[in-house]
Amino acid sequence: MRVILPFLLLFALFWTDAAAQQQVTGKVTDSRGEPLPGVNIIVKNTSTGTVTNVDGTYALKVSEQNAVLLFSFIGYAPVEMPVGAQTSINVTMKEDLQNLDELVVVGYGTVKKSDLTGSVASITSAELKATPVTTFDQALQGRAAGVQVVQSNGVPGGGTNIRIRGTTSVSASSEPLYVIDGMLINNNTAEMSAGGRGPSLNPLSTINPSDIESIEVLKDASATAIYGSRAANGVILITTRKGKSGKASINFETYYGSQQVTKTLDMLNATQFATLVNEAQTNAKLAPVYTNPASLGEGTNWQKELFRKASIANYQVSLTGGNDKTRYAVGGGYFKQNGIVLGSDFDRYSFKLNLDTDVSKKLKVGTNLSFNRMSTNGVLTGPGNVVQGVVTNALQFNPILPVYDPTRPGGYTFQHDRKDAVANPIAEAKEYQAITTTSRMLGSVFAEYQIIQGLTFKSSFGIDALNTKSNTFGPNFLKRTENSMGEASVTTLQALTWLNTNTFNYNRQLNKDNSINVLLGFETQKFRNESVNAYAFGFPDSRTGWHDIGSAENPQTTTNGELQWSMLSYFGRVNYSLKNKYLFTVTGRSDGSSKFSEGRKFGFFPSAAFAWKVTEENFMKSATFIQDLKLRASYGRTGNQSIPPYRSLALIAAIGQGVFSTTGQEVIRGREPVSYPNKELKWETTDQLNAAVDLAVLKGRLNLTVEAYNKNTIDLLLDTPIPFTTGFENTLLNIGNVRNRGIDIAVSSVNLDGKVQWNTSLNVSMNRNKITNLARSGDVNLGVGGNILREGQPIGTFFGYVFDGIYQTDEDAKSSPAIAGQTPAAGDRRYKDISGPGGKPDGIVNDFDRTIIGSAQPDFTWGLNNSVTYRNITLSLFLQGSQGNQMVNQNLGDLANVNGKQNVLAEPGLGRWTPENHSNKYARALSTANDNVFSSRFIEDASYMRLKNITLGYNFHAGVLKKLGMANARLYVSATNLWTLTNYSGYDPEGNAYGGTTNIVGVDFGGYPQAKTYTVGLNFGF
Known part of the structure; x- marks a missing residue:
C-alpha cells in the first residue's frame, strides 16, 4: 500500500x-x-x-x-x-486603421502614438524593404515629411545627404544623429573613414538594412532635446529585429537583379567631332587637323565602353522565437552589388544577434550585437582628384581614338590627344585599383531591474568598433601615374566608440485622471581613432602592386594621425497626462564635450511640449466622423558639436621644408603654430518652435498631420578671417545665424477596404532657409560652382554673371558691353552689364556685374506611395520628387565649350553658332576661345518627378503553404528608378559632386550616375 x-x-x-x-x-x-x-x-x-x-x-x-x-x-x-x-x-481580425495605440520609439524609451507631444515620423520595415538599396539611408528618400534625402551619386556603397528640416550649419555637419538600439553612432566620415588616397567610406553602409525593424525620425526640439548637443539636425532612431515569445520561426529573404545606367548623354561621334575641330582651327586661322572627317564614321562610344549591365543580389536568413523568459533573434546575410561603371563593386557580410532573458520577475538582461564586413572597389571619381574622374573622362575623350593601343605599355590608348589632362577612362577603370575593406562590430549589453512597482533602473554598455584598410595601386602605364611612374598606398584606421548609459524610469497611474512618466539619466561616451598611411611612387614592375610597397623606387614619408573626444551628459524627461487629454512633456539635457574651450564645455538644452486631445472632450462626442483630433505645440533648444577635435587649441606641426642649421650643413625639422586658439569656442545652438495638428476622420480611413516650424541657429561655427597681426589668416569662431522655416504635411488614406484594398500615403515638405546674420562684411565665396554665403540669402546660393545670348554680328560685339580684357566677335557669348561702381551700367562687364543667379534650395519635396491588393496580389507604386531647386551643371564648362579641345554634347556641338546658324544659345567653334566665366548658362532647373519604385508581389495561398510546409511565402518583381521626368540635361538632377560638404550644394561635376534596377525576389518562412 x-x-x-x-x-x-x-x-x-x-x-x-x-x-x-x-x-x-x-x-x-x-x-x-x-x-x-x-x-x-x-x-x-x-x-x-x-x-x-x-x-x-x-x-x-x-x-x-x-x-x-x-x-x-x-x-x-x-x-x-x-x-x-x-x-x-x-x-x-480587422486592419488597424488608426494605429493610435501602437508604440513609437522615442529617445530612451517608447510612447503610445496617441500620447506623442513631439514631432516623430515612423518608417516600417515593409517600407524600407520596398526598394532594393545598399544602405538604409537610401530607403528613407521620400518616406517622411520634413526629411530631404539626396542620393548624390550611384557609387556602390555610397552615401546620401540627409537634411531634417533644412540645413542648420555652414561649417559643422548638418547630418542627423543616428541611434541604433540605443547606441549613439558616429557618422562623421572624416573620423570613421580611412584617409590617404583611397575612396571614402560611408559609415552607414556597414549596417545591413534587412536587420532593421523600424525607423523613427525625431524632428522637433521636444523629441530631440533628450539628445542635447547632437540633436540640432534631428535624430534617426533605428530599432533592429527582436525575438518574441512563441514558436520559433525561420525566414529567408533573397532577391537578384540587373542594373543599368538610367540615361546616357548624347555626344558627338567621330565624324562630327573631327568636323568641329577643323572648324575651330579654321576660325582661329589655324590649319585643320583631320583631312577627311566623313571617313571616321561613328568612332568609339566611350560611355558604352565604360558603363555596363551589372548584377545586384541579396540573401538573408533569420531565426526568431523564445519562451516566456527568453527571446532571441539571430540572422545573417550577404549582399553583393556590381557597379554600373567598370571596376566598381560592393559586397557585405553581416551577422546579427538580439537576445534578452528574464532572470527573475524583477531582473532582465540582454544583448544586441551585430558584425558586418564590407568591401568596396571603385575607381577614384569626382572633382576632388588631380585627374578628373572616369565618367568625366569618358565624356570628354576623343571619339576618334580607340580604347586599346597594342603598341603602348599596358595595351591601352594613353590619353586624349586634344587635351593633356584627360586620361583613358577604360584604362583607369580597369587597371587602377582602390579597395577598402571595413569590419564593424556594433553591440551592447544591458540589465534592467524593477526596484519597486513602476520604477526601473537600466544600465547599458555599448561599443562601436571599426577597422578599415584601404589599398590603392596605379601601374606605371596610366595617365594618372605619368609623373609618379606608378603609385601605391596602404592606409589603416582603427576607431572605437564606447558608451555607458544609465537611466531611472518611473511610470505610474496616480489616479483615474493623472498619470506620470519620469526619466532620469546619466551617460558617458568616448571616441578614439588612429590611422597610418604609407604610400610610395615609382613601380617599374606592376605585378606586386601594394603587396610590396617597400620595393618602390621613391618611397614617401609615412604619416599617421590620432583623434579622440569624450562627452559627459545628464538628462531627464517628464511626461504628464491629465484626464488622458492634456499631455505635457518637459525635457532637459546637460552635455559636456571635450571639443570646446575650458569654461565652455558644458551646455544645457531644454524643451517643453503640450498636446491637447480634442476628441476626448465632451463637446466632441457628437462629432462621430472625427476619430482623432490632437493639437500639439513645442519649443526647445538643441545643439551641434560636429566639428573636429582640438579646434579651440593652439596647435603646432612640423615645418614642411625644414630650416638650415647655423653651420649651413644640415636641415633641421622645426615646429610652427598652425592654428589660432579660441578660448570662447562653444556649441552651435538651435531654437525651434513647432505647432501641429493631427486629424483622423471617416473611421480612421483618412489621417492628416500638418506641422509648422521655425528653427533659428545661433553661434554659427564658421572659419573667419582674423587680423594678420595674429600670425594667422582665419580661425573657427561662433558667428552668424541661420533660420529655417517650413511646413510638413503627411496624409494617409484607406481608399478601398473590400476585396480590393487600396491605401495611399503622401508627404510634402516645404522649407525656407536663410542666413540671417553672417557677422562679417561681404560675402563668403566658397570657390566652387558659384556657391556663396550671403546674409539674407539661403545656403546654396549661386553667384555669377548673367548670360545674355550670343553676339550675332561683329558690329554688335564691338558696340556692346564685354568682359573686361576681351575683344568679342560674332558668335561669342554676351553677358549683361548690370551695374558699375556708381550702381549703374558702365559699359564694361566686370565684378560689379555679378549677381545672384540661382539657388539649390527646393520649393518643396514630396513622396507618394500607392498600394493596391486584390486577394493575394499586391501592387505598390512609389513616386518621389523635388520642385523648384536649381543645379550648377559644371560639366558644361567643357561639354558645351566648342573649342575642339575635348568632345562635347551633341546639342551645343551641332547647334553651335555659324554664319548660317545664328544660335543665340551656343557659341561659335574657336580653338583659342578662353571664355568660360561662371554665369547663368551653367544654372539649370533640377526639378524632377521620379518613379522610384514599382513592385508587383504575390503571397502564396494558405493551401499551397500547407502542402509546402511553410508559414508564409511571397514572390515579387520590382523596378527602381524606372523613369524620371526632368528638364535637367545631366545624368541625374540629384547629382552633387560635393555631397559630403554642408555649404557647397547643387553642383554636378563628373558624378557617378544612379542605376535603373530590375529585381525578382522571394521571401518565405517556416
Whole structure:
C-alpha cells in the first residue's frame, strides 16, 4: 500500500489538472475571410500561448475559469475573447486603421502614438524593404515629411545627404544623429573613414538594412532635446529585429537583379567631332587637323565602353522565437552589388544577434550585437582628384581614338590627344585599383531591474568598433601615374566608440485622471581613432602592386594621425497626462564635450511640449466622423558639436621644408603654430518652435498631420578671417545665424477596404532657409560652382554673371558691353552689364556685374506611395520628387565649350553658332576661345518627378503553404528608378559632386550616375 499510495496521489493530481484544463480550438481570418498565419494568441495575464498555423487554425489548452484570449498581429487591431465554456472560438481580425495605440520609439524609451507631444515620423520595415538599396539611408528618400534625402551619386556603397528640416550649419555637419538600439553612432566620415588616397567610406553602409525593424525620425526640439548637443539636425532612431515569445520561426529573404545606367548623354561621334575641330582651327586661322572627317564614321562610344549591365543580389536568413523568459533573434546575410561603371563593386557580410532573458520577475538582461564586413572597389571619381574622374573622362575623350593601343605599355590608348589632362577612362577603370575593406562590430549589453512597482533602473554598455584598410595601386602605364611612374598606398584606421548609459524610469497611474512618466539619466561616451598611411611612387614592375610597397623606387614619408573626444551628459524627461487629454512633456539635457574651450564645455538644452486631445472632450462626442483630433505645440533648444577635435587649441606641426642649421650643413625639422586658439569656442545652438495638428476622420480611413516650424541657429561655427597681426589668416569662431522655416504635411488614406484594398500615403515638405546674420562684411565665396554665403540669402546660393545670348554680328560685339580684357566677335557669348561702381551700367562687364543667379534650395519635396491588393496580389507604386531647386551643371564648362579641345554634347556641338546658324544659345567653334566665366548658362532647373519604385508581389495561398510546409511565402518583381521626368540635361538632377560638404550644394561635376534596377525576389518562412 505504501508503494501504491504515491502513484495514486500522482494520478489524482494529474487527473485533477487534466480535468481543469479546457481545449480551445478555432480559426483566425481577416476581413476578407482569408486565413491569418502567425497570429499570436495568449491567455491574458499569463505566459501560456500559441500561434496560428499556415491555415489560420490554432489549438490551446486553458486552465483558468475566467480565461480571456488575446489575439494580436502586426497591422491588425488586437482582439480579446472570453473563453467561458466555449471550446471553439473563431476570430475575424480587422486592419488597424488608426494605429493610435501602437508604440513609437522615442529617445530612451517608447510612447503610445496617441500620447506623442513631439514631432516623430515612423518608417516600417515593409517600407524600407520596398526598394532594393545598399544602405538604409537610401530607403528613407521620400518616406517622411520634413526629411530631404539626396542620393548624390550611384557609387556602390555610397552615401546620401540627409537634411531634417533644412540645413542648420555652414561649417559643422548638418547630418542627423543616428541611434541604433540605443547606441549613439558616429557618422562623421572624416573620423570613421580611412584617409590617404583611397575612396571614402560611408559609415552607414556597414549596417545591413534587412536587420532593421523600424525607423523613427525625431524632428522637433521636444523629441530631440533628450539628445542635447547632437540633436540640432534631428535624430534617426533605428530599432533592429527582436525575438518574441512563441514558436520559433525561420525566414529567408533573397532577391537578384540587373542594373543599368538610367540615361546616357548624347555626344558627338567621330565624324562630327573631327568636323568641329577643323572648324575651330579654321576660325582661329589655324590649319585643320583631320583631312577627311566623313571617313571616321561613328568612332568609339566611350560611355558604352565604360558603363555596363551589372548584377545586384541579396540573401538573408533569420531565426526568431523564445519562451516566456527568453527571446532571441539571430540572422545573417550577404549582399553583393556590381557597379554600373567598370571596376566598381560592393559586397557585405553581416551577422546579427538580439537576445534578452528574464532572470527573475524583477531582473532582465540582454544583448544586441551585430558584425558586418564590407568591401568596396571603385575607381577614384569626382572633382576632388588631380585627374578628373572616369565618367568625366569618358565624356570628354576623343571619339576618334580607340580604347586599346597594342603598341603602348599596358595595351591601352594613353590619353586624349586634344587635351593633356584627360586620361583613358577604360584604362583607369580597369587597371587602377582602390579597395577598402571595413569590419564593424556594433553591440551592447544591458540589465534592467524593477526596484519597486513602476520604477526601473537600466544600465547599458555599448561599443562601436571599426577597422578599415584601404589599398590603392596605379601601374606605371596610366595617365594618372605619368609623373609618379606608378603609385601605391596602404592606409589603416582603427576607431572605437564606447558608451555607458544609465537611466531611472518611473511610470505610474496616480489616479483615474493623472498619470506620470519620469526619466532620469546619466551617460558617458568616448571616441578614439588612429590611422597610418604609407604610400610610395615609382613601380617599374606592376605585378606586386601594394603587396610590396617597400620595393618602390621613391618611397614617401609615412604619416599617421590620432583623434579622440569624450562627452559627459545628464538628462531627464517628464511626461504628464491629465484626464488622458492634456499631455505635457518637459525635457532637459546637460552635455559636456571635450571639443570646446575650458569654461565652455558644458551646455544645457531644454524643451517643453503640450498636446491637447480634442476628441476626448465632451463637446466632441457628437462629432462621430472625427476619430482623432490632437493639437500639439513645442519649443526647445538643441545643439551641434560636429566639428573636429582640438579646434579651440593652439596647435603646432612640423615645418614642411625644414630650416638650415647655423653651420649651413644640415636641415633641421622645426615646429610652427598652425592654428589660432579660441578660448570662447562653444556649441552651435538651435531654437525651434513647432505647432501641429493631427486629424483622423471617416473611421480612421483618412489621417492628416500638418506641422509648422521655425528653427533659428545661433553661434554659427564658421572659419573667419582674423587680423594678420595674429600670425594667422582665419580661425573657427561662433558667428552668424541661420533660420529655417517650413511646413510638413503627411496624409494617409484607406481608399478601398473590400476585396480590393487600396491605401495611399503622401508627404510634402516645404522649407525656407536663410542666413540671417553672417557677422562679417561681404560675402563668403566658397570657390566652387558659384556657391556663396550671403546674409539674407539661403545656403546654396549661386553667384555669377548673367548670360545674355550670343553676339550675332561683329558690329554688335564691338558696340556692346564685354568682359573686361576681351575683344568679342560674332558668335561669342554676351553677358549683361548690370551695374558699375556708381550702381549703374558702365559699359564694361566686370565684378560689379555679378549677381545672384540661382539657388539649390527646393520649393518643396514630396513622396507618394500607392498600394493596391486584390486577394493575394499586391501592387505598390512609389513616386518621389523635388520642385523648384536649381543645379550648377559644371560639366558644361567643357561639354558645351566648342573649342575642339575635348568632345562635347551633341546639342551645343551641332547647334553651335555659324554664319548660317545664328544660335543665340551656343557659341561659335574657336580653338583659342578662353571664355568660360561662371554665369547663368551653367544654372539649370533640377526639378524632377521620379518613379522610384514599382513592385508587383504575390503571397502564396494558405493551401499551397500547407502542402509546402511553410508559414508564409511571397514572390515579387520590382523596378527602381524606372523613369524620371526632368528638364535637367545631366545624368541625374540629384547629382552633387560635393555631397559630403554642408555649404557647397547643387553642383554636378563628373558624378557617378544612379542605376535603373530590375529585381525578382522571394521571401518565405517556416
